[in-house]
Amino acid sequence: MTTSNLKTPLYDTHLALGARIVPFGGWDMPVQYSGILGEVAAVRTSTGLFDVSHMGRLYISGPLATEFLDWVLTGSVESLRMGRARYCMICNEKGGVxxxxxxxxxxxxxxxxxxxxxxxxxxxxxxxxxxxxxxxxGCEMEDRTDATALLALQGPGAAETMDRLCSEPPSSVRPFAWQENQLQGIPVMLGRTGYTGEDGFEIVADADQAVSLW
Structure with a gap:
């Protein structure tokens, strides 16, 4: 840990719960709680919860937002329907990632x-x-990384867990789609996306709700 690294809204919670904190990407992040192998097994067989608030949240808006993103992203933006998500690359002028x-x-x-x-x-x-x-x-960018939190609930049991916790069961949300919902009364954006290779949801909420969500 270093004093110069950034910290997520859950940093103090991780410390209090005994997480092992390591530097990652300029942030102090929890790398494990009880042990990596057991936590990997939990995500493969049931459900695991991740604090991924170190990842950015950039909001792009305006009448030229679609044209701008089609300029800087490799994936087609104009063809993406509202309510859906897409994975792609951000490249420089020479095609480098x-x-x-x-x-x-x-x-x-x-x-x-x-x-x-x-x-x-x-x-x-x-x-x-x-x-x-x-x-x-006709295009504006707002970086809301510090103003929001990002959690990921991942694993084959993620949909069942979220159905129990949300006001509207999100298990009907398709992969790479999203919805607005209430998770235990807290307004959230739920994306059926992730990076583990398992089913799961990524959850965006105001930073001051992070501890309650966790």
Whole structure:
């Protein structure tokens, strides 16, 4: 741990619960609780909960938002229906990969992108450059990483667990789709996305609700 690293809204909670904290991508993050092998097995056979608030939350909006994202992403943005998500790459002018990301279409001209923690500053600068140079008349970016929390509930039991906890059962949400919901009375955005190879949900909420959700 270092004092210069960033910390998620759950940092103090992780310490209190005995997590082992390590530096990762400029953040102090929990690498394990009881043990890595047991926690991996839990995700493969039942359910595991992750704090992934170190990953970015970038909101892109405006009448030129779709055109802008089609300019900077490899995946087709215009063809993505509202309520759906897509995995793709962010590339430079020579086709080199800056980062990979999942983006969600929240409305006709509003999107959420999730860059990786170690690349967020680079991605923000890259996006802002092109917004300023080419799309300034109709596109804005808001970095809400610090204002929100991101949790991931992953594993074959994730849908059953979420159905018990949410006001509207989210098990009907298709993979790479999202919905607004209430999780134990807390407003959340649920995406049926993840990175474990198992079924699961990624949960975006206001930062001040992170401890209650955890």
């Amino acid at each position: 800056i980062d990979d990301t999942i983006f969600y279409r929240l409305a006709e001209d509003r999107y959420l992108l999730i860059p990786n923690a170690g690349n967020r500053v680079t991605v923000v600068a890259w996006f802002q450059r092109w917004i300023d140079e080419k799309f300034s008349t």
